[in-house]
Amino acid sequence: MMKRLLLLAAAGTLMVFGCSNDTKLPAKYHDGVLDQPTDVTSLLEGSDFSVTWQMASTANVEGYVVSLTDTSGAQDTRFVDDSTATSYDEAGLQLLSGTFYIIRLWAVDDVGFFGPTSEPDTLVVE
Amino acid sequence: MWRLQRIIVAAGLVLLLMATGSTAQGGGFQLKQDQVSGTQARLLSVLYPGLGQLAVGHRQRGTAMIVGHTAFLVAWLSSNSDFGTHEDQFDLESARYLSLREGGSFEDATEAWRRLSDRKDDIDQAHTTRVTFAALTAILYGYNLVDVFLLGGVEPPQDRRMSLSPRKIGEAPGLALVARWR
Numbered sequence: 001m002m003k004r005l006l007l008l009a010a011a012g013t014l015m016v017f018g019c020s021n022d023t024k025l026p027a028k029y030h031d032g033v034l035d036q037p038t039d040v041t042s043l044l045e046g047s048d049f050s051v052t053w054q055m056a057s058t059a060n061v062e063g064y065v066v067s068l069t070d071t072s073g074a075q076d077t078r079f080v081d082d083s084t085a086t087s088y089d090e091a092g093l094q095l096l097s098g099t100f101y102i103i104r105l106w107a108v109d110d111v112g113f114f115g116p117t118s119e120p121d122t123l124v125v126e
Numbered sequence: 127m128w129r130l131q132r133i134i135v136a137a138g139l140v141l142l143l144m145a146t147g148s149t150a151q152g153g154g155f156q157l158k159q160d161q162v163s164g165t166q167a168r169l170l171s172v173l174y175p176g177l178g179q180l181a182v183g184h185r186q187r188g189t190a191m192i193v194g195h196t197a198f199l200v201a202w203l204s205s206n207s208d209f210g211t212h213e214d215q216f217d218l219e220s221a222r223y224l225s226l227r228e229g230g231s232f233e234d235a236t237e238a239w240r241r242l243s244d245r246k247d248d249i250d251q252a253h254t255t256r257v258t259f260a261a262l263t264a265i266l267y268g269y270n271l272v273d274v275f276l277l278g279g280v281e282p283p284q285d286r287r288m289s290l291s292p293r294k295i296g297e298a299p300g301l302a303l304v305a306r307w308r
Contacts, residue, residue, distance in 0.1 A: 030235035114231035
């Protein structure tokens with residue numbers, strides 16, 4: 001009798017603990033894989049555009065994306081294929097006069113993951 | 127999952143009818159006075175908690191066990207189904223987060239991670255709920271076994287305070303409600 005009861009109790013215990021929760025969060029890859037560019041400063045002299053920035057660490061960096069967004073929201077990007085670069089220059093850039101642009105920058109790794117976007121810098125075109 | 131629940135509830139009702147021993151004949155109900163042996167009652171209670179107790183006449187205890195066990199069982203199956211839904215959503219969010227590793231951005235990955243963490247919280251909560259109801263189901267079933275095997279839960283009631291008894295009322299058959307008190 002007791003053996004039968006123990007068997008049934010064991011079956012009940014299995015029923016409770018048999019439904020386990022095996023779900024686990026995947027490895028968090030996005031934090032710390034790429035640093036955020038800081039001190040972004042842009043300059044326009046005539047049609048010569050330049051932007052500089054700083055990186056605390058260039059680990060995993062393959063290059064940088066420089067983004068120019070005008071007041072209508074249209075975005076134009078440039079890729080800097082140099083992990084150690086801290087500046088980008090472009091001569092003869094045609095920008096709309098009488099408006100301003102938001103300049104942002106982010107690092108890119110070897111699989112095309114975009115790191116955190118820098119604080120924006122404003123470029124006024126007179 | 128709902129089909130399984132309906133089958134379980136239907137099976138429970140069939141067993142309940144079998145246990146109460148009531149049959150409809152000629153448009154009316156006729157009480158059957160067949161005695162259920164202790165072994166049969168125990169077997170019924172092993173099949174479904176409360177059936178054996180009900181069969182020997184412990185109506186309140188039997189009904190309480192049947193209702194309680196059915197409620198816990200349905201809640202357990204329902205929470206289990208809920209857990210499965212959350213698990214599917216978690217897998218979907220997990221795949222979305224991992225897909226952003228190549229070609230995604232830090233901001234999108236941060237947002238995907240936040241949603242994934244929320245799904246994880248949901249899944250943990252659903253798991254706690256289903257384990258709670260599974261435990262309650264198992265505890266009630268275990269108590270039912272202890273009741274029928276050790277506490278004499280399938281012994282016929284010794285002192286019924288109220289019962290129905292067949293009586294002749296004039297020439298016509300009838301039923302009398304008999305109340306006893308000490």
